[in-house]
Amino acid sequence: MKIAIPADEKVLASEVCMSFGRAPYFYIYETTTKMGDFIENAAASSPGGAGVKAAQIVVDSHADILITPRCGENAAEVFKATKLEIYKSTLGSIQNNIDAYMDNKLAVLDQFHAGFHGVGGN
């Protein structure tokens, strides 16, 4: 099973990135092999719709689980079309959050924020 986590830096000791769509990297961790990789989030620099594109990237990575502090409505809409489950990250590093998930200590994320697009009136 694969877990995706937004990351500020390409190290496991890094904190989980506070933004999903704008995270510079995603850590993709395979639970069976206990190996993981950092992939770049090409959506991080896009002017709008970062959430949709980031969700596309996560889905394309074949992740089954997403651990994130927050997630927008549009990204949630993308995930709804898949079997992916979303969990809310806790304070601490990426490694801490993977451990917490494995110990069943993370709660399901079911609150999605409205888009920030339009604010500023593009």
Next chain:
Amino acid sequence: MKLAVLSGKGGTGKTLVSVNLAAVAKNSVYVDCDVEEPNGHLFFKPVEIKKEKVSIKIPVVDEDLCLGCRKCVDFCKFNALAAIINKLIVFDDICHSCGGCIMLCPSHALTEMDKVIGEINSGISEKVKVISGILNTGEASGIPIIKELLSKISAEEKMTVIDCPPGSACIVMESIRDVDYCILVAEPTVFGLHNLALVYQLVKLFNKPHGVVINKWMAGENLIERFCSDNQITVLDKIPFESELGTINSDGEIAAKSEKYYGLFSELLKTVVKEVEHETVTHS
């Protein structure tokens, strides 16, 4: 002549100024471009209302024709499309209706569909033509409505007052594109000054002739007056801070209909007209 009334934030007297200017100009047009919160009509209470829907074009996919090639997804720079398990999802609230994806789809799986995002109401209030744009809640951009509003008045000869959306974003730029003069309304507080500085940047960027109206003015040291004199901005008028005016306004009445305030707003209009004429002379 087209005048735009702007402010950095809602609730600073922008509608008060625009409504009353249009009212004293009599044979005039009032256009409410504050499409997220149009409230000028509450004062004018126009009759003979005509309603028109405003829609945008968004793509819809024919799943039987879609090859799942993702060309459209990669193309859309607004990221309004996602291809999930070979199913294309369109996010119409992010789509900017550029039509690009429809043109490039190799299997003609995408077609245009109209999506209503709001409406325009036009009516008459005594001699003032009142036109308001209304954006449906949840829609990302009111710009298509503003464009429609402005196209309605592009050939207008009468005095036209445009009540702009608050702030200094693209939608405001769209609203002031064709105007002859911008009136910036500000309140003499620290926030008011900050908001004024933002819209001032915008009108300077667009090289629009402009002046400031200070709302809720009180005698004494005044932040806005200092800012205006430092930047050589004309102060067009000072609307005094009076509870009577506040009451008239919160009752949804037009202040300029009372003798007391008629003078104030007709003087303001005269000053603005003089400014515009002066601009035309110096720029030609």
